[in-house]
Amino acid sequence: MATGRNHRPATRSRGIPEATVARLPLYLRALTALSERSVPTVSSEELASAAGVNSAKLRKDFSYLGSYGTRGVGYDVEYLVYQISRELGLTQDWPVVIVGIGNLGAALANYGGFASRGFRVAALIDADPSMTGRQVAGIAVQHVDDLESIIAANDVSIGVITTPGGAAQQVCDRLVAAGVSSILNFAPTVLSVPEGVDVRKVDLSIELQILAFHEQRKAAEDLSRSVSDGVRVSRARRGDQGPEGEIPAVMPA
């Protein structure tokens, strides 16, 4: 099986928009669930709803893959799984290194979902000498002093950083100098990298903040609705003729 940094996904060369690339994993997840249930075909509407995407957008996205479906039948599930996997570069093996094997790094190393999606945890690296040689997820942790030779030996092109924030930039610099060209950063640090290196930052607290924003908006809407209902009920009891559905201004609590 092909491995390593010389094998980039096809998406770049064909100029598929980044927004489409970002939705491909959503389609793939929905399609994989259909495939597991042995569903042979799916309509764009069904798939769009399963992936949480608008169906016109889905059809446009699939047109970049050269996949148009069959009128009245829909899309062939297995073929789409193959097409999207190929587009994302998942039909080949991607060796991944995780640097910083504390709570998060160990949890990621133990996550079985990477392997089934084409990502093989090739090495685990930590700066703590007491960690060296310790087995995590069946892999012996290696010392950060050997980072460069570990990257070379495993032909790694994707690095995951789960060190404390203060160490992340230095780890990133070493990974890049050793030939890693894609980084998934969990540390609370904005990394600077040279051109040609891709960084994706994962920050669960930002996701929670976005959910908090939506929760707050829903609570304000509920409050506004219940006040409006209350006004209508009391008007009806008094026999008032106020305009139907009028909603009084509500100040947030």
Ligand SMILES: NC(=O)c1ccc[n+]([C@@H]2O[C@H](COP(=O)([O-])OP(=O)(O)OC[C@H]3O[C@@H](n4cnc5c(N)ncnc54)[C@H](O)[C@@H]3O)[C@@H](O)[C@H]2O)c1
């Ligand atoms: N993005 C998120 O949503 C999210 C969620 C949780 C934690 N985090 C971040 O992930 C990181 C790890 O969190 P944790 O709870 O696993 O911390 P942890 O302290 O349990 O683990 C950090 C590990 O990194 C190692 N380390 C330190 N410096 C290093 C270096 N220079 N090279 C290699 N290894 C080094 C330490 O020895 C330790 O084993 C932190 O930066 C934390 O803020 C992010």
